[in-house]
Amino acid sequence: MPDRTAQLIACHDCDLLQRDIQLNPGCYASCPRCGAVLYRNATDSVDRTLAYTLAAAMVFLGANVFPIFSIEVQGDRSAITLFEAVLSLWDQEMRTISLLVFLTAMVAPAVELLSLTYLLLPLKLGKVPPSYPLFMRVLQFIEPWCMVEVLMLGVLVSLVKLTNNFRVIPGMALWSFAVLTLLLAAAAASFNARDVWAQLDAAWQGQGEP
Ligand SMILES: [Zn+2]
Incomplete structure (x- = not known):
């Protein structure tokens, strides 16, 4: 029946x-x-997604603080971080590419990681984050724009081309971006929107619908 x-x-x-x-x-x-x-x-999807998210947030910080790579020319070594690369592209009149890199490799992952932490950490502690429907929608909107793996490919192709003329030393941020790509994919794969909606709604009703 x-x-x-x-x-x-x-x-x-x-x-x-x-x-x-x-x-x-x-x-x-x-x-x-x-x-x-x-x-x-998937009963443990919140725990797993939160674990991947917190790990990814730490790696993301490293990816933005440390240099992506250094170039050595006649004994002089100069290192560049991702943000410096974005500014350099902007200064060289490649503004569309500069904006795209900034939005897809810096802003989108930051918004995705912040939204996931904002939603899942209180949920794990039995609390309901205020305005959670808005953040669930932000997450849904921002996820397709997070393209760290495309940046990784671009940087690798540039590195291979540059090694013909200069001595190129991969920086800590390059390894961080490689790990970040895997952690973001793992977080996205373990995130179960249906379960998170259900758990947030249940917690909200349990709080007496503030
Ligand atoms: Zn069907």
Whole structure:
């Protein structure tokens, strides 16, 4: 006998309407028509996402403070950080590229990491962060703009080209960006928006809807 009080949900891929049922931990529900995964019951998704986020935040700081690489010309070595590279691009009239690098490799990851921490840390401590629906939407909006991996590829291609003419020494920030790429992917993969919405709503109602 179907549960008539269960919510209806639509499949993201084929729009088939179906009832939202409770799942056992570790299980997932799939669409009977197209086979797409509808949702999962990953019990530790908040813990795992928070752990990856905090680790990524520390690595992100290192990636912005330390130089990406140094170039040695006739014994003189000059190092450059990501922000200095952005300013240098701006000064050389490559303003669109400068803005793109600044937004996709600095602003977007910072907003993503801050939003995740703002939402998940209080939730972990049993509290509800104020205006959480707004931050959930910010997170959804900003995630596609976070392109640290594209920056990594660009820097690697430039490094290979530069090694023909100069002695190039990879900096701490380059390794930090490589680790950050993996940590951001891990945080995005373990983040379960459906569970976080449900837990935030439950905590909010538990607080008496302030
Ligand atoms: Zn479907």
